[in-house]
Each structure stands twice: as structure tokens, then as C-alpha cells.
Amino acid sequence: MSQQTSLPFEAAGDGSAALDALLRHAPSVEAGVWDELRGADGRSRQAWARFARCVGDDADALDRRVAQVARQLRQDGVTHNVFSDTGAAVRPWSLELLPLLIEPADWAAIEAGVLQRAALLEAVLGDCYGQRRLLQDGLLPPSLLLRHPGYLRPLHGVAPAGGQRLHIVAFDVARGADGQWWLVAQRTQGPSGLGYVMHNRLTISRQFPDAFRELRVQHIASSYRRLIDALDQRAQDVAGGHAPRIVLLTPGPYSETWFEQAYLARYLGLPLVEGSDLTVRAERLFLKTVSGLEPVHGVLRRVDDAWCDPLELRPESALGVPGLLQAARAGHVVLANALGSGFLETPALQGFLPAIAQKLLGQDLLMPALPTWWCGEATAWGSVRPQVATKSLDHLVRSTFPGSGRTSQVRDAPPEVIDADPDAWTVQGRLPFSRTPIWADGRALPRPALVRVYAIADAQGRWHVLPGGMTRVAQRADGSVSMQRGGSSLDTWVMTSGRVDEFSMLPSRLQVDDIIARRRPVSSRTAENLFWLGRYTERTEQLARLARVVLGQIDADNDAGEPVLATLTALAVRKGLVPMGVPSLVQSPAVFERALLSAIGETRGQGAWSVAFNLQALAQASQALRERLSAEQWSLIRRMGEEFTAALESSAGTGAGGGTVASASAAGNTLPDRELTRDALERLTLQLSAVTGAQTDRMTRDHGWRFLTIGRLLDRLIGVAVRFEAFLAGGALGSIAGIDLLLELFDSAITFRARYQRHEDLLAVADLLVIDDTNPRAYAGVLRRLRTELRKLPGGEAGAEPLLALLPAQGAGLTPDDLRGLDDAAISARLLALSRNLAAVGEQLADAIGERYFALATEDQRMQAV
Secondary structure (H helix, E strand, O other), X not given: OOOOOEOOOOOOOOOOHHHHHHHHOOEOOOOOOOEOOEOOOOOEOHHHHHHHHHHOOOHHHHHHHHHHHHHHHHHHOOEEEEEEOOEEEEEEOOEOOOOEEEOHHHHHHHHHXXXXXXXXXXXXXXXXXXXXXXXXXXXXXXXXXXXXOOOOHHHOOOOOOOOOOOOEEEEEEEEOOOOOEEEEEEEOOOOOOHHHHHHHHHHHHHHOHHHHHHOOEOOOHHHHHHHHHHHHHHOHHHHOOOOOOEEEEOOOOOOOOHHHHHHHHHHHOOOEEOHHHEEEEOOEEEEEEOOEEEEOOEEEXXXXXXXXXXXXXXXXXXXXXXXXXXXHHOOOOEEEOOOOOHHHHOHHHHHOHHXXXXXXOOOOOOOOEOOEEEOOOHHHHHHHHHHHHOOOOOEEEEEOXXXXXXOOOEOOOOHHHHHHOHHHEEEEEOOXXXXXXXXXXXXXXXXXXXXXXXXXXXXXXXXXEOOOOEEEEOOOOOOOOOHHHOOEEEEEEEEOOOOOOOOOOOOXXXXXXXXXXXXXXXXXXXXXXXXXXXXXXXXXXXHHHHHHHHHHHOOOOOOOOHHHHHHHHHHHHHOOOOOOOOOOOOOOHHHHHXXXXXXXXXXXXXXXXXXXXXXXXXXXXXXOOOOOOOHHHHHHHHHHHHHHHHXXXXXXXXXXXXXXXXXXXXXXXXXXXXXXXHHHHHHHHHHHHHXXXXXXXXXXXXXXHHHHHHHHHHHHHHHHHHHHHHHHHOOHHHOXXXXXXXXXXXXXXXXXXXXXXXXXXXXXXXHHHHHOOOOOOOHHHHHHHHHHHHHOOOOHHHHHHHHHOOOOOOXXXXXXXXXXXXXXXXXXXXXXXXXXXXXXXXXXXXXHHHHHHHOOOOOOOOEOOO
16 A cells, blocks of 8 residues: 655646646555556546646635535435444435546447446346246356345246336446456346436536536436336336336335435436335236326336335335236336346356356457356365465455345355355455545545446347446545445546537427326325425424414513413423423423423424424425425425524534434533524524425425325414414413414414504404404414315315315304304303314314325225226
């Protein structure tokens, strides 16, 4: 390993500040590995010299660009879920500023090797699920195939719908010390990364637009269009003359690559669905939507084979679709990729592919793979046993078959363990990856790089290679390139000496029938998530407003008497701001204040379900809707939770140490300051108003938006009814202070003062907060909008009748004439009964909507035409 010293060099002859910055403080070229930036003499390679001339930045400018990239990733909410023994954590996606530059000649070699290997893998699959000549001719050991859990016997002899088994294959390649590209691994089940590839390209190309253009970097959009067009054409026969519906099947928000799955679905224009969104009826696949069951003809899946069907594969799987294998056997759904390709990912296969290529293709392999010895062959195991025994650094021992994960694992297995079950072990040669520069700490640092390249089949079965890929690098010279282990990513620039593809994702001109067919369905799960997004948005805003009001009454110089303080105490307990059993505002304001401040930042819901808890629930609902929410709205929801927590921690003196305010209190630290907490709540209320505005004015008014709106209105109805009920039952409206606080909770104080001036009559309160349907927070106003949106749900007026029957037929169910001649006590009794009824009706209506639209529980759910 070379010393981390600077290499003397002459300044760039063209005066390029960028080239000087890249070379001046870079460590010396490491012996025994290929350096992408420099030749053995320490001078920059031609591609990097051209790049630097186009950029012209000095070190400070490159540092600023690094910060811009990080800020862009944060704004877009690009994340990667990292799993460990302690659980899962969401971390920002790591993207380096400098791209990997691949010259045309290098790319030609990569492309030729990948094209050949993709065709070979498709042929191997066809043979293994067909005539099995490779087994009969001794080219593939039976135990290697039949023992592998990725070989699915139920699919033997089954021809896939559309005729293609592999639609997309990923190959991990790296450059050796001699400059040659080597195959390291291949992924066939549900290759990940395409969403990150596109986002990386959009982010980095905007940083260096001149270099991107002058270096003639090949565009990648046509590869995505080719993928979706091929699926669409292959699904035509399955659709039986109808426009085919294709979905992207995801494991869900806890998948490590959830962001890129949502991003890819949005980019390709596909519904993002989970296994629970789909069902199989009569050997056909259907999507559960709020309009009923709608047929699905193609699935771009990101769920691994073993988890796809709990009936025939892993019974504990909650990610798959019961009956999916039978639908595939019947030829009623195109799967990309077809089930059963997992065995192709074993490293042991690489040792047999050269002979298999000769048999199936009549060709020698163009791209070499890592030297591989499957220990199930006695000769192979005997030849490398000494190296394993001495733990040679030039060899790796890997499991032949996947264990707890989806792929082979590197193991420290002694020879005795391998001797006991040689079929289960494979030895591979170690390849020192080439070093590519990343910009960090004000200089270029060489890091090991591995490139994932994607081959995509078109509708005729011809293979094409996406001109780019996802390059992963280690953050340290001796680190792992795995993103799960702290690796980072690079954009991959493939330069061309020919024409740059100017293709965009915009397809050919649509016809009227296409427009109708392409309206996005709203799955039941999506509708339910949107429904709860609306509910949590409204609930959090009401909680923040209530918390501000309660904190404002502690040690306040006002006329709030015991009934008002007792009412606020009861409301705070009922709505989860403080745990039960805390002394009231009347008994001990100081203790009540400490309980509220301790709970307000608690996210675990232990005894209280305060503001931070509901903010977290709101963020989780939005996380499940990444493909439907704009980046701005999702970012705002995420930021307001982070900023609220940071404000509380700063106020409590916990600094940047993390953790909840409640945990800080338990550790003996100071609770959040009351006035600073009120300021944080006020900012949060403004941010929630912005979220509500985005939901109201910046979302298409489809059925999904309608469920979001109904959820928000229902929680508003329940919330205002509960607050009004508490003030009436507690006798708090007998004072001006009580009326003022209720008006503040309804956000109606200004309107009340302007309309009724100095009057503080209960009748005036009832008029504004109950009867006035122009007030968006009055009972009548909320109910009017609810009726409107319910009538527009799937099923129309007739379908909405059972839901509308739960609500008052008109207005709030109370008119001015109903109150004529009544004294305050009688008015209070009528309002109390109405409030209790509407709070109960709101809960009943929420349950009824869930049963009808989210669970597909009713008997009249219909199947659309197949």
C-alpha cells in the first residue's frame, strides 16, 4: 500500500484550476491497481484532462458543489434504508460529486461482454426449466442446480407469458490492474438501482453541464423507455385486446431501496403496489382499487422470488401475492423478471459458464469472470484447499447457496467445514478494484470502484445495455463498496465518439382511447394511506393549536377561572398531550406544565400521544406515498418534524446529541423552555398550513385526493366536536375567557370579533361555529364539504347513500329556528347533544369508509373486464 503523500507534478499546461485541484494533493498512484484518474507516471488520463478543462473550478468551488449535491439530495428526500442487528435506519443517499468516466473503447468492451452474458443467462434459464440438456451433458452439476433454493421446481416446463424470462439483468463489473474489465457478480431476480441511476444522472449532470455536453456523454432515457415498451408489448396478448396494465411490485417502505422504487415507478408512470394490493382470482392477477378489482397484465417486480407467493414458496411471506405462481403458470401475467432465476446469482455458476457458452452460443466469453472453484468438484476443491488453509489474501470463500440474505456471503470457513459439505462452498479469486477519484476534504482521494451495468431486453428479445450504470465506491481505501456498509455512489458517464442519443421518455402521440386507459388507478392501500395522511395532517395541527393554548394559560394574567382550566386539562388528557393521572392545571400548574413539555417531543406514545408522535405518524404516511407526493410536499413534511424536534432539543439544552425531549428529561436534563416551545408550535402550525395548502391546491383531484380530503375533514369534524363538547360539558363558556379560547381553537376569533363586535353570547358562538356553512371549521361548513366529496367517491350518488345517511341531511342538523326562544342553558344542552353525536358520527363514518373502500369487504366489489 502506498504512502498517503503528495505526488510532485507539473501544473496543467492549459491553466486548468480543476485539474490542478484534482492532482495537487492526490495521494501517489497505488501499485498493483488501475488508477482511473492518472497513469503510472502520475499525469492525468485524457478523459479527466478534458473534464477538468470544461469545469474550470478550483478546490473551493468543488467544495461548494459537494455541498450543493448534498443539499439537493436532502431536498429530494433521497434515502437508503440500512439494516443491522439493532434494526433499520433511514439514512440520506450518498452520492459523490465526481463521476466515473468511461472512454468509448472501454465501454465497447463492457457492452459486448454484457450483451453476450445476458443472452447466455436467458438461454441457461430456458434449458434449466426445459429440456435440461446442460445437466444431461454434464455441463452443470445437478446438485448445484437442484439444491439451490432459487431453482423453483413448480415452474419446470412452464413457458413464461410473453416468451421472455429475463427482461433486465444487472452485472457488477470492475477494472483489474491491467485495465481489463472483469465480471464480479450478476443479479437476475429484481435488480436494484435503476431509480438511483436516473437521479444520480440528473443531479450530477446539472453540476457539470458543460463537461457533460463536451465529453459527449451518452444519455440513458431511451433504456427506460425500452424497458417499459417491451413490457407493454409483451403484455398485449395477456390483456386480450385491452390496454395492458403494468405495475411495479415493491416490498414496501421498509425495503432498503424504497426511495428508488418509488422514484422509478413515478418516472416510468407505473402504479407502485405492494403484495397486499394484489389478489389472484381464477388464475388472473388483479389490483385492489377503490373502484373494485382491476386486472393486472404485467409486473415489474422488486420482490425476490422466495417471497412472491406464500402459498407455494415461503409461507411466512407477507410481501407476496397468494396464487401468483399459478397465475404465472397459466400464462396470465408477464413477470419481469420471471420467477425462478435466483440460482443464476450463485458465484459457483461462473466456473461452468465458459463451457456452457460454447454449448448454447457457440462462443467464447468476451468478458472474464473472477477465477472460481466450486468445491463440490473434488479436483477444484483440491486445487485451492492449500490457499484456503493458509487464508490466502488472494482468495475468498463464499457460500454457494444464499443463507439469511438473498445472495452468497463471504465466509471465514476453515477447510474442515468445507470438507463436511463441499457443495455448499465456492472459492473465488480476489480482484483489486480500480481506484476512481472522489472529492472529499478539499482534495481528490482514490477509492475502490465497482460498476453495476444493466442489460435490458426489447420486445423482440434483443438485448441492449444502458449506457451508464451505478458506480459504488468505498468511503475508505480499505472499505467496502456496499451501500449497506457505508459505501457511496457515483454517476457513470459513458462517453461516445458517435451520436449522442437525444431520446426522451416522451412516447409517441397518444390517442383518446390511450388517455382513458392510462388514468392511474387508486389502489385500496394508497387510498387508505392518503386518508390517514389527511387525518394526521389535521390532527397534528389541532394538537399544536391546543398545546399553544394550554401553555399560554400557565401563569397567565387573565380571567380564566377553574371551569376553563379544568376543561383545558380534560382536553389535554383526552387528546394525548399529557398522560392520565397528572395533577390538573387547577391543582398544580407547574406539574402539569412539566408533564406537557416532557410528552410533547415523545414519539413512542408511552402514556401520551402528543405532537411529535403525530408528526412521526404523518411522516410515515407520507413515506408510504412517495410516488404520489411531490418532492416539495414530502420534503416539507419531513423537515417540519425534524425542525420541531431540533427546536425542542435546543430549548432543552440537549444540543445536537439526538434523542427525544422525553429521554432528555429522564436523563435529568432541562425540559424545553415554555415560551420557546410555544414559538416552535407556532412555526409548526404555519408549516402545517402550508402542507394543507399543498394538499388542497397542488394535487390532482382524483379519487386519491378525495380520500385525503375526506380524511382531513373527518378528523376536523371529530376534533372540533370534541373541543366544543368539552367546553360545554365543563361549563367553560360561561366566561368571556372560555369563549375566547374556544374561538382560538376553532381559528375563528377574528371573524367573530368582526361580525359580533362586543357580543359574547352563546347564540353568537353557535351561529359562527355550528350553523355558518361558510366557516370552514364550523360544523355546517365541514359537513357541507364532506357531503360533496362523498358523492364523488367511486360508486357515485347511489354508492354514497349509506355513508351520507350517517350525516345530518342538511347543514349541521341544527338551524337558527331550532334555537329561537331558548335560554343559554337550553342552547347549551342542544349544542352538547349535537357535539357528542357528530363526534360519534365522524368515527362511524371513518369505519364505514374503511370497510367499503380499503378492505374490499363488501360483496358487490366487481371485477373489471380482463
